Amino acid sequence: METPTDKKNGLDWIAFSVSGGLLVLFIIASLFNDKLVGQWINDSFSFAVKYFGAYWELLLLATFVIGLVLACTRYGRVRLGNMDKPENGNYRWIAMIMCTLLASGGVFWAAAGPMYHYLTTPPLFSGVEKGSMGAAFPAMAQSFLHWGFLAWAILGTLTTIVLMYAHYHKGYPLKPRTLLYPIFGSSIYKKSFIGSLADIVSIVSVAAGTIGPIGFLGLQVGYGLHAIFGIPDTFVTQSLVIILLAVIASISAATGVDRGIQWLSRMNVGLAVILMVAMLILGPTLFIIDLFLGSGGFYIENFLSMSLYRVDQSWLGSWTIFFWGWFIGYGPMMAIFISRISRGRTIRELIIAVSIIAAIVSNFWFTVVGGSGIFYEMQNPGSVSSALQENGMPAAVNAIMSQIPLGIALSIGFLLCTIIFVATTADSMSYTVAVTLSGKDEPNRFYRVFWALMFGFVAVSLLAIGEGSIGALQNFIVVTAVPVSLLLLPSLWDAPKIAMKMAKEQNIVEKK
Known part of the structure; x- marks a missing residue:
């Protein structure tokens, strides 16, 4: 099928030059x-947290709820992508989804996040004695919130419905600006300032x-190699x-989605x-099983109050709003x-896989890793917290x-998993940047490899300047999330409209 951009197969030089130029300038x-x-980014970060924090909380909650409603109604039967059956099997499909967000979470926060919340109870549950068994449930529940249903929903549910309709059913390119297609129509692709801005801020x-976790990966693996092998x-x-x-x-990006x-x-x-x-056995x-079930119940019981908490702005900026901006x-x-x-x-399969299954798997991973840390900390105070x-x-x-039998083997396995986890994020994100710049499902191999290497080059360069530069760039994603969050907003009503329209086309509901 010929798309509106097939006549111009070249690179989007405006988006490439501005986005790449901003990284070099940084x-x-x-x-x-x-x-x-760092000061400029921190000031901008504080501005974003203060003036957009409440909006982001509502955006994520609304995205999750609307997605669930679509999945639970007859509109959930709508099949996406102009294809009668899935092109990827269930395991392959969910594995590729899991290795994006969980890469950052599993690597950097699965052990540290629950422990931080255990040692210093989140303000919503400040009445709980910190460091006690009673503090373990809100500690894990807070991590469940940050890496659970809402986080996954904003990454690819309603927005995916809009993109798949515009691309596979209407023939428009897979670009961030395509999220605005239902509002602006085809004009969003015709030398549109708003369209170019949408692509640039997204890149x-x-x-x-992506560069932030790559830089932190170097720090984590460097520490691990020293601790294990000297x-x-x-x-x-x-x-x-x-x-x-x-x-x-x-290498992975060069071989494409269907292979590498x-x-x-x-x-x-x-x-x-x-x-x-292995860690579970x-x-x-x-303790891990009890903690997972108990924390899950605690999370569901306090879901709305945790999702819409607005009292302690400083804490929110360090935790919930930081993560929301990141996602x-x-x-x-x-x-x-x-x-x-x-x-x-189908829409139902998409919502359940991304919003529910991926979230539950992430939460169980956090419980196994972080819950083990809480257990050993309770048994021997300072055994984990001092190192942290x-x-x-x-x-x-x-x-x-170090406190688990065969700990050295597990540490080596965790280091290897860490490298591959972040590599899967880097390859998938370099692929999507190349798709955005070329407007094609299978962009030029050079573009894919270039961005994967670019991510690594920038991470090494910033690490050479100082660890603070890596952290500053990581915080910068929260600043850029301000315009991106406006780009995601229309999907709240566009996705249901598209689902209704496609349900009629596919004879799922009666045409009037």
């Missing part, structure tokens, strides 16, 4: 005055959100880890399952990726593994 500015750059957001934790070691990751991501990306995702999920089962099994920044590109791998799926407070998140994982 490196140069950080090199000359990283403190000033910059996902670049910031290899010096230096800039050279950290850079070599990042270069290895960039090479893996480049899906193969790496399946292998990664398989390794993660092996690690999870060798670790505090009954919103990923939103358009994740929707593009999920659209590409979800042809032939003294050496940061990378140390928390090693502190937990």
Whole structure:
């Protein structure tokens, strides 16, 4: 099927130049005055949290609820992608979905997040004694909120419906600006300033959100190699880890979604399952199961109050609103990726897989890793928290593994899983950036490899300037999430309209 952009198969040089130029400018500015750059980003970050925090909470909650309503009604039977049956099997499909958001969460926050909330109870539950058994349930529930239903829903449910309709049924390219197609029509593709802005901020957001974890990966693996094998934790070691990751991501991106990306995702999920089962068997099994069930009930019971909490602005900026900005920044590109791998799926399958199954699996992973940390901390106060407070998140994982039988083997497995997890994010996001710039489902291989290597190059450059530069770029995604969140808003009403229209076309509901 010929798309409206097939006559212009070249690169979108405006989006490429501006988005790439902003990344290079960020490196140069950080090199000359990283403190000033960090201050500017922190001020912008505070502005975003103060004036957009409430809106983001409502946006994520509404996206999740509207998606569930569509899935539970007859409109959930609508089949997407102009295909009669799925092109990817269930395991392959869900594995590719899981290896995007969970990459960042599983690597950096599964051990540290629950422990932080256990040591300092979230303000909504401030009456609970911190460090007690009673504090374990709200600690895990808070992590469930940050990496659960709402987080996954904003990454690829309603927006995916809009993109798949516009692309596979109407013939328009898979670009972030396509989310505005129901409002502006085909004019959004014709030298549109709003369209170009939508593409640019989406590229910059996902670049910031991907480069940050890559940089932190270098720090975490560098620490792990030193703790396990005694290899010096230096800039050279950290850079070599990042270069290895960039090479893996480049090879995966070069071979495409149907080969490299899906193969790496399946292998990664398989390794993660092996690690999870091993930790569950060798670790505090009954405690983990009880904590998962109890925290799940606590989470559901307090779901609305946690989702719409607005009292402690400082805490919100450090936790919930930070995560919401991060996931919103990923939103358009994740929707593009999920659209590409979800042809032939129904709306019901899409909503359940992304909003429910992926969230439950993520929460169980967090309970196995973070719950083990809470157990050992309760048994021996300071055994995990001291390492976390003294050496940061990378140390928390090693502190937990050291108390489990076969801990060294598990630590090595976790390091390997960490590298592959982040590589799957880098390859899928480099693919979606290339799709955005070319407007084609299968962009030029050079574009895909270029962006995977670009992510690695920027991460190494910022690491050379200082660890603070990596953190500043990570926070920058929250700043760029402001315009991106406006881009995601129309899907709240566009997706239901499209579902109703397609239900008539597919004879699911009666035509009037």
